[in-house]
Amino acid sequence: MTATRTVELEGHIIDSGMMQRAFGIVMDLDGSFEVEEFDVGKHKDKTSYCRMSISADTQETLQEILHELHQNGANLTDPVDAHVEPAPADRVVPHGFYSTTNHPTEVRYDGEWIGVENIEMDCAIVLEPDPDGREEPRAYTKVLNGIEEGDLVVTDEAGIRVQPPERPRDSSGPFGFMQGGVSSERPSESLIEQVAEAIEETKAEGGKVLVVAGPALVHSGGALDLARLIREGYVDMLSAGNGFATHDIEHGLYGTSLGMDMETMEHPRKGHKHHIYTISEVIRAGGIAEAVDEGLVEEGVMYECVENDVPYVLAGSIRDDGPLPDTITDAVEAQNAIREQAHEADMVLMLSTLLHSVAVGNCLPSDVRVVCVDINPATVTQLLDRGSSQAIGMVTDIGTFVPTLADKILGPAAEGETDGDGYYETDGGADDDSDHGGGHPCGGN
Structure with a gap:
């Protein structure tokens, strides 16, 4: 007996490839479709509409097809109220719970x-009805380890609709400059200028910019330019790891990063110990803010964050030396701190850090603008493969990108804003998850 349901797609479904993907899903899963209505938007700023019936040999096959279509923005034409079941215990969701995009x-x-609040991928949806008529009902996401016994958890796709971000052919909309995915061949200069304009637009609209940074930013010479952007108010939050903060502070104390002199490119005697000396001194001070207050730390990204009240999250890893007192070593606590930042962000710059980029990307709604920059194209590809399809990827040296970006927004650095010796002219940009040398594990995420 054939099972059939009707779905509809609406928006820039041709330009964005949504309709083509929908057809492919049905055929790949051994179903069939019949287009009942198809209205084509005849101008680039007009949307299209498609209604089609989906059939399969069994209800189970049809449900699988509908699930995949739903994840791509197709919605049932005859929606019912969402199904909910109470969580049987803390951190336990009902069978068949709806896993979010x-x-x-x-x-x-x-x-x-x-509307579901704080949307992010791979979460459950909890519904809070309004039995007394005193408040509006709420729906919001919860990670699995946050589920409490009795939470009303939404199950299957009934009564749920998703709205993937649209990609019109022109440069309009919130993703205007984000057409084309990952490429190392597009002109970097013009694309960086577009990123700069997007940052300025975000700030002008009262939005928040989150920077996700890896230690390669320090190694390759972009940290002081990121510090300039923080000082001038173009960065609202920082997400990084123990390694980034350590090497940023190490440079201010010793002029080295991972033990290498940033002016001469040489490894001074005992330079490989500078990172652990740095951690020791910050611990002695009581933390990064305390080290700034007592004059131990006088420049760099972490210095500007403290001086300009820019909140930062340093998430630890198993490879961390020390770590710095500010590093969050509990994985769940760190994840929740990252999640809070992600939910506030309107634009995110991911600068040469694979694991942190993926971690933050997992927490971001698809309507947040994301720019991921790395010398290794695999970093950006993995981010996209994990579901952050809104990200634009730039394959370029991070030590070139950040200074150029700062110059586009702020103009060239005035004399005295760097050390004057060109220590930021080094070649670099390798992802922070690679081997940095120096004979120690510090510098992870």
């Missing part, structure tokens, strides 16, 4: 659509 999502309750 990172796209804006709504659930249907009592005949009305409710």
Whole structure:
């Protein structure tokens, strides 16, 4: 007996490839479709609409097809209220719970659509009804380890609709300059200028910019230019790891990064110990803010964060030396801190750090603008493969990107803003998850 349901797609479904993907999903999963209505937007700023019936040999196959279509923005034409079941215990979700995408999502309750708060991928949706009529019902995401017994968890796709970000052919909309995915061949200069304009636009609209940075930013010579952007108010939050903060402070104390003199490119005697000396001195001071207050740290990214009240999250890893007192060593606590930042961000710059980029990307809604820069194209590819399809990837040296970006926004650095010896002219940009040498494990994420 054939099972059939009707779905609809609406928006820039041709330009974005949504309709083509929908057809492919149905055929790949051994279903069939019949287009019942198809209205084509005849101008580039007009949307299209498609309604089609989906059929399969069994209800199970049809449900699998509908699940995949739903993840790509197709919604049932005859929605019902969302199904909910109480969580049987803390951190235990009902069987068949709905696992979220990172796209804006709504659930249907009592005949009305409710926006899901704090949307991110791979979470459950908890519904809070309003039995007393005193407040509006709420729907919001919860990670699995945050589920509490009795939470009303949404199950299967019924009564849920998602809205993937649209990609019109022109440069309009919030993703105007983000057309083309990953490439090392597009002109970097013009693309960096577009990124600079997007940052300025975000700030002008009252939005927040989050920077996700890896130690390669320090090694390759871009840290002081990032510090300039922080000082001038173009960065609102920083997400990094113990390694980044350590090498940023190490440079200010010793003029080295991972033991290498940033002016001469030589390894001074005992230079390989500078990172652990740095950690020791910051621990002695009581933390990064205390080290700034007592004059131990007088320049760099972490210095500017403290001086300009820019919040930062340093998430630890198993490879960390020390770590610095500010590093969050509990993985779940660190994840929650990153999640809070991600939910506040309107634009994110991911600068040469694979694991941190993926971690933050997992927490971001798909309507947040994301720029990922790395010398290794695999970093950007993995980010996209993990589901952050809104990201634009630039394959270039991070030590070139950040100074150029700062110059586009702020103009060339005035004399005295660097040490005057050109120590930021080094070649670099390798991802922070690679071997940096020096005979120690510090510098992970």
